[in-house]
Amino acid sequence: MLNEIREPQCAQQAGASASDSGTRTSLGFRNFVVGFSHRHFREVSVAAALLVLLAALAIFAPAFYQPQPLLSLLTREAPTLVVACGMALVIISRQIDISVGSQFAVCSVSAGLLAALNWPLALVLPASIALGAALGAINGALVAGLRLPSIVVTLATMVTWREALRWLRQGEFVNLPDGAQWFGLSQVTGQITLIVVALTLLVALALAMKHLAAGRFVYAVGSDAEAARLAGIRPQLTTFFAFVLLGALVGLAAMMNVVQSPQVDPKSGTGLELKVIAAVVVGGVAISGGRGNLWGVFAGLLLLACISPALTHLRVEAYWEKAIQGAIILLAVVADGLRSRKERH
Amino acid sequence: MARIGGLKILLQLSSVTKSFGAVRALKGVSFDLRGGEVHALLGENGAGKSTLIKIVTGAHRPDGGSIEIAGQPVRHLTPSTAHKLGIACIYQQPALFPDLTVAENIALRLEPATAARKVNWRERRARAAELLQRIGADLSPEAEVRSLSMPEQQLVEIACALGAGARIVIMDEPTASLTQKEQQLLFDVVRGLRAGGVGIIYISHRLDEIFQLADRVTVLRDGESVGTQLVRRTGVAPVSNQTELAAHAGPENGDRRDACPTLTESELIKLMVGREVSHIYPPSEAEPGEVVLWLKNLGCAASGVKNVSLAVRAGEVLGLAGLVGAGRTELARVLFGITPADAGEIQLNGKRVTIRSPREAVAQGIAYVPEDRRRHGVILELPIAHNLTLAIHRRLFPGAWLRFGAERQMALEFIHDLDVKASGPEAPGASLSGGNQQKTSLARWLATKPRLLILDEPTQGVDVGAKSEIHRIIRRLAREGLAVLMISSDLPEILGMSDRIGVMRGGTLVAMLPGRSAAHEVMAAALGQAR
Numbered sequence: 001m002l003n004e005i006r007e008p009q010c011a012q013q014a015g016a017s018a019s020d021s022g023t024r025t026s027l028g029f030r031n032f033v034v035g036f037s038h039r040h041f042r043e044v045s046v047a048a049a050l051l052v053l054l055a056a057l058a059i060f061a062p063a064f065y066q067p068q069p070l071l072s073l074l075t076r077e078a079p080t081l082v083v084a085c086g087m088a089l090v091i092i093s094r095q096i097d098i099s100v101g102s103q104f105a106v107c108s109v110s111a112g113l114l115a116a117l118n119w120p121l122a123l124v125l126p127a128s129i130a131l132g133a134a135l136g137a138i139n140g141a142l143v144a145g146l147r148l149p150s151i152v153v154t155l156a157t158m159v160t161w162r163e164a165l166r167w168l169r170q171g172e173f174v175n176l177p178d179g180a181q182w183f184g185l186s187q188v189t190g191q192i193t194l195i196v197v198a199l200t201l202l203v204a205l206a207l208a209m210k211h212l213a214a215g216r217f218v219y220a221v222g223s224d225a226e227a228a229r230l231a232g233i234r235p236q237l238t239t240f241f242a243f244v245l246l247g248a249l250v251g252l253a254a255m256m257n258v259v260q261s262p263q264v265d266p267k268s269g270t271g272l273e274l275k276v277i278a279a280v281v282v283g284g285v286a287i288s289g290g291r292g293n294l295w296g297v298f299a300g301l302l303l304l305a306c307i308s309p310a311l312t313h314l315r316v317e318a319y320w321e322k323a324i325q326g327a328i329i330l331l332a333v334v335a336d337g338l339r340s341r342k343e344r345h
Numbered sequence: 346m347a348r349i350g351g352l353k354i355l356l357q358l359s360s361v362t363k364s365f366g367a368v369r370a371l372k373g374v375s376f377d378l379r380g381g382e383v384h385a386l387l388g389e390n391g392a393g394k395s396t397l398i399k400i401v402t403g404a405h406r407p408d409g410g411s412i413e414i415a416g417q418p419v420r421h422l423t424p425s426t427a428h429k430l431g432i433a434c435i436y437q438q439p440a441l442f443p444d445l446t447v448a449e450n451i452a453l454r455l456e457p458a459t460a461a462r463k464v465n466w467r468e469r470r471a472r473a474a475e476l477l478q479r480i481g482a483d484l485s486p487e488a489e490v491r492s493l494s495m496p497e498q499q500l501v502e503i504a505c506a507l508g509a510g511a512r513i514v515i516m517d518e519p520t521a522s523l524t525q526k527e528q529q530l531l532f533d534v535v536r537g538l539r540a541g542g543v544g545i546i547y548i549s550h551r552l553d554e555i556f557q558l559a560d561r562v563t564v565l566r567d568g569e570s571v572g573t574q575l576v577r578r579t580g581v582a583p584v585s586n587q588t589e590l591a592a593h594a595g596p597e598n599g600d601r602r603d604a605c606p607t608l609t610e611s612e613l614i615k616l617m618v619g620r621e622v623s624h625i626y627p628p629s630e631a632e633p634g635e636v637v638l639w640l641k642n643l644g645c646a647a648s649g650v651k652n653v654s655l656a657v658r659a660g661e662v663l664g665l666a667g668l669v670g671a672g673r674t675e676l677a678r679v680l681f682g683i684t685p686a687d688a689g690e691i692q693l694n695g696k697r698v699t700i701r702s703p704r705e706a707v708a709q710g711i712a713y714v715p716e717d718r719r720r721h722g723v724i725l726e727l728p729i730a731h732n733l734t735l736a737i738h739r740r741l742f743p744g745a746w747l748r749f750g751a752e753r754q755m756a757l758e759f760i761h762d763l764d765v766k767a768s769g770p771e772a773p774g775a776s777l778s779g780g781n782q783q784k785t786s787l788a789r790w791l792a793t794k795p796r797l798l799i800l801d802e803p804t805q806g807v808d809v810g811a812k813s814e815i816h817r818i819i820r821r822l823a824r825e826g827l828a829v830l831m832i833s834s835d836l837p838e839i840l841g842m843s844d845r846i847g848v849m850r851g852g853t854l855v856a857m858l859p860g861r862s863a864a865h866e867v868m869a870a871a872l873g874q875a876r
């Protein structure tokens with residue numbers, strides 16, 4: 001930052017004799033870049049880290065860029081991205097939901113059972129989304145309606161859904177009928193469909209957060225719920241709908257996962273909450289609410305997802321994966337902490 | 346060391362100054378406290394009492410001036426050195442640990458803070474019992490503090506102060522939450538301390554207490570001491586020797602005291618407020634129109650507002666005066682639906698309305714610029730433009746789809762109109778100065794095109810320049826037909842800006858005075874003195 005502030009002064013001193021019109025335009029452009037990277041410092045630095053990693057892979061392990069493994073990687077991460085978008089909204093509104101993994105499992109198994117009953121996929125999909133939204137609504141009602149702390153509420157629902165599912169299904173897998181996998185499409189088409197769905201949702205939600213009044217309310221409530229209330233916004237309603245939207249996205253993501261294999265694992269979604277929260281935090285969303293955007297979350301998710309294949313391709317022991325991911329999360333949190341400390345002074 | 350007939354100077358502040366940013370809280374205050382006297386400190390809200398106390402307890406470091414304690418100059422007074430030098434402060438709300446016993450609470454203050462040491466429980470209890478007995482408190486050392494009443498907790502605080510060997514005890518509005526009987530009990534303890542040679546700085550808004558208890562009173566006004574005077578006591582016989590004090594005081598504090606050795610309540614009130622309203626206030630030119638807000642017996646049990654009846658007309662600035670805690674902010678919060686009313690009637694433009702939430706208040710055309718601007722006036726993380734349009738999304742963006750061009754245009758207009766000093770509409774709220782945050786907060790509410798504007802401490806913590814700008818804006822808004830309800834603890838502001846002045850005390854409206862009232866009339870009503 002210091003360098004960026006000093007540089008224009010140096011330029012002025014050095015180019016005192018230079019014609020000023022040229023200097024001014026280049027300074028204007030530079031000011032724009034500096035201003036942009038200052039305002040979106042976190043997003044820019046995560047994107048830069050991702051680009052560095054991809055460039056390193058291109059040089060040292062070009063095998064990473066073979067189409068089929070890359071497509072598989074992106075397909076695997078597509079459901080995670082969908083959940084991460086919803087989680088970002090909830091965290092921006094200064095709440096958290098750690099029950100997404102259990103919601104994911106409930107929706108997956110339910111979708112599988114419905115498909116096994118020979119429901120058409122065109123009905124299973126909305127059913128799964130509606131179930132997810134209902135589970136999200138339960139969290140939302142408890143958090144917003146009764147004003148309970150979201151970490152405790154969703155801890156309770158996380159355990160409840162997971163254990164209820166275990167008791168009901170006794171750990172049994174659900175076999176999908178023929179034709180359910182990849183929506184009955186060829187594998188490559190199915191994979192591309194999932195990726196396109198995830199990216200479309202990302203773009204739509206990112207635009208909505210910026211261009212819709214509702215998106216602005218989420219930021220306002222997360223920054224200062226009382227101030228938002230005094231401005232005539234209903235913070236509890238905003239919070240409630242953030243949870244419902246997250247639940248619906250979890251339902252969709254579950255469906256996107258179910259179609260990837262011939263069976264539904266009742267333990268699917270285990271650890272999903274950690275993966276998603278990690279992506280959101282690395283992507284620059286402040287855990288204290290009110291700050292961040294979905295583009296950063298996208299970059300954060302890709303960064304974390306690329307670590308594992310990168311290690312394989314660079315022939316580093318795979319054991320390091322979790323440790324490196326942990327270090328990245330720590331770095332992100334420390335960066336946020338230092339920044340908010342600086343702003344306070 | 347100065348010795349005056351057994352009363353030695355314990356504390357001497359000389360020309361102490363302290364500023365917070367652009368606000369000069371203390372402009373060279375001198376103050377002295379002697380052993381065996383109760384020295385009352387009096388002043389309006391914001392006169393500098395709290396700042397002075399915080400300097401004595403080491404919480405704030407003065408910018409200039411000197412402090413002497415027991416004749417020794419003290420440079421860097423910190424809370425811990427203040428404690429060691431025998432300074433103790435008893436706040437309105439005792440700061441005790443509710444889950445620990447009385448003896449444990451006393452021990453926490455007095456025993457060394459070493460983690461690994463053996464606790465001598467018997468000694469601990471014995472000392473607690475002894476201290477409580479010394480102040481005549483009938484309390485068990487074994488009692489849990491949670492189970493004690495407010496005055497009993499204050500007694501524990503006093504016992505702590507005594508046990509620490511405090512020679513200087515500061516009491517900040519100790520009787521604010523006490524009943525009459527509890528008050529007398531506390532006074533007895535204070536008199537006991539005085540008899541033991543302790544110097545007591547006593548802060549209170551209740552003039553009768555000061556006349557009962559205090560030996561001398563110092564009045565602060567706008568960060569300056571306007572005089573230290575002897576009090577004509579109406580209570581029990583004094584323990585300290587008043588005549589000796591008076592005899593000595595003459596040459597030291599100038600001729601004012603010789604001329605006026607004792608004083609009456611009304612003289613005291615005049616001292617607190619006595620100043621001319623300066624001419625920086627823009628004159629009122631509005632002709633009040635129709636009644637916009639009309640209240641009848643409005644009450645809200647939860648926030649202590651009761652029985653408020655008043656009317657505010659279009660084009661009129663109604664000032665609401667009163668002490669902190671008189672219920673003015675609470676009334677504003679009732680009107681804005683934050684704590685909805687549960688009694689009485691609200692009429693807006695002649696129509697009866699109920700307001701149950703800020704949302705409904707906004708829909709009815711009420712705007713509220715809250716007191717705590719730093720916390721709730723502007724959202725610090727959002728850019729100015731977003732802050733401005735937060736309350737008018739439905740009007741500015743009917744399709745819920747934000748139009749950044751229109752938003753930016755509006756933000757630029759308001760920035761220009763109210764002269765907000767900012768790098769642009771994109772600058773975050775956190776980057777603005779206090780006065781500009783206040784203007785932004787005001788602009789948000791003006792954007793809603795309200796009929797009634799409630800301002801709560803509109804110029805608190807704002808520098809002088811921004812203050813007169815905000816005053817001009819308020820005048821202009823009134824001229825444009827807005828009804829303005831302005832809460833302020835700044836008496837000159839109330840007097841200079843109001844077309845009429847409502848005075849609140851104890852959650853209710855106690856007086857409605859004309860705009861050109863004298864300061865002491867307002868103050869007398871706020872303090873509850875018969876005029």
